[in-house]
Amino acid sequence: MKIAVTSVSGKLGSAIAKQMVKEIGKDHVLGITRTPEKANHLGVEIRQGDYNSREDFDQALQGVDAVLLVSGMDEPQKRIRQHRNVIDAAKQNGVKKIVYTSIVGDEENTAFSPIVKSNRQTEKDIQVSGLDWAIGRNGIYIEPDLEYIDNYVKDGEIRNCAADGRCAYTSRSELGDAYTQMLLGDKHTGQIYNLVGGAITQAELAGIIQ
Ligand SMILES: NC(=O)c1ccc[n+]([C@@H]2O[C@H](COP(=O)([O-])OP(=O)(O)OC[C@H]3O[C@@H](n4cnc5c(N)ncnc54)[C@H](OP(=O)(O)O)[C@@H]3O)[C@@H](O)[C@H]2O)c1
Numbered sequence: 777m778k779i780a781v782t783s784v785s786g787k788l789g790s791a792i793a794k795q796m797v798k799e800i801g802k803d804h805v806l807g808i809t810r811t812p813e814k815a816n817h818l819g820v821e822i823r824q825g826d827y828n829s830r831e832d833f834d835q836a837l838q839g840v841d842a843v844l845l846v847s848g849m850d851e852p853q854k855r856i857r858q859h860r861n862v863i864d865a866a867k868q869n870g871v872k873k874i875v876y877t878s879i880v881g882d883e884e885n886t887a888f889s890p891i892v893k894s895n896r897q898t899e900k901d902i903q904v905s906g907l908d909w910a911i912g913r914n915g916i917y918i919e920p921d922l923e924y925i926d927n928y929v930k931d932g933e934i935r936n937c938a939a940d941g942r943c944a945y946t947s948r949s950e951l952g953d954a955y956t957q958m959l960l961g962d963k964h965t966g967q968i969y970n971l972v973g974g975a976i977t978q979a980e981l982a983g984i985i986q
Contacts, residue, residue, distance in 0.1 A: 778839055779959055780806040782825055782862060783846035785814035787919070788877065791952035792844055793818055799956050808836045808843075827858030833865030840866075842873040842959050845902075852894035859898040863905050873908040873965070875958050877951070880913040880944065880970050899968070908965045910958040915972035918945040922985070934978050943981070944972035 779796060783789040784807030796805045797820060808825035809815045815822045823836040827848050837843060845862050848855040859876075866874050878899055881892040895913075902909045921936070921943075928934045937943045954971050958964040976984070 777804050777841050778806055779804060779842045779844070780808050780823075780837065780840045781844045781846070782808045782827075783810075783848070784818065784820075784822070785809040785811050786846065788917075788948050788951060789844075789846045790815070790818060791948040792846075792955045793820060795949075795952035795956040796959065799960060806840065808833075825862075827855075827861055830861040830865055833862050834869060837862075837865050837869045837871050840869070840871050842875065843871050844955055844959055845874060845876045845898075847877050847879070847895055847898070852890040855894050856897050856901075860901055863898075863901055863907075866907060867905055871907065873910075873959070874902055874905065875910045875955060876902050876912070877955065878911050878913045878968075880915055880972055910964040910966070911968045912951070912954060912958060912971045913968065914951060915944040915946040915970070917951075918947050918973075921945070921981070925985070936978055938978075940977060942975035942977050944970075944975040945981075946971055946973050 781789050781793045784793050793805055793807050802820045805820045807815050807818055807820050807822045809822060810826040812822045812824055825832045825836040843866055848858045878895040879892055881888050883889055883893045883896060899911050951971055
């Protein structure tokens with residue numbers, strides 16, 4: 777069995793790959809990244825994969841049974857085509873299952889809506905791909921918020937969910953666990969999960985951090 781994780785040089789991709797290695801061993805995990813030198817430390821086979829290049833993924837997905845597609849970082853409309861490069865290459869090259877890291881949220885009226893809309897299109901593309909699939913909709917990662925605390929203190933404010941507005945945070949390591957289960961277990965096939973923690977206000981977050 778070979779399971780590939782895209783964007784493995786990033787924080788989420790590497791968290792998922794590390795958890796996969798714990799579960800099934802490094803010989804069964806393969807990392808795909810635009811920048812291979814940033815992922816060598818993971819100790820798994822690394823292959824080249826820029827989302828803009830269908831050819832990269834035709835090569836990178838050779839011999840792969842399941843692929844974890846981490847959503848891209850480009851502007852939302854561009855991501856749809858990039859994600860299709862991975863989905864189409866998976867279909868073409870005998871991959872059986874695709875798992876996608878999407879996002880929770882509304883398609884209208886929030887700052888994140890353009891990203892949510894674009895991710896929903898990728899979800900649809902995956903659902904009609906003919907591959908086995910599973911989709912996670914990630915909440916906001918807690919780690920960046922903690923890393924920004926010094927900046928918040930300097931700015932004297934936090935521009936986030938205001939007043940009674942609540943964030944359903946999650947952490948990348950929790951997501952690593954969740955996606956590992958979704959990749960390995962057949963029972964998750966055809967499921968969409970909201971991968972979120974209990975929603976809290978910024979005041980509650982400040983209380984927890986103290
Ligand atoms: N829910 C949230 O709070 C939240 C917050 C931030 C991001 N996100 C989403 O979650 C994803 C992963 O986040 P992260 O924390 O792992 O971000 P990160 O640490 O900044 O990593 C981003 C990854 O995307 C890769 N990438 C960017 N453009 C690419 C391309 N054209 N082809 C292939 N790979 C490309 C980067 O590759 P290089 O190493 O080559 O640059 C890197 O591996 C993001 O891409 C974004 O869609 C969610």
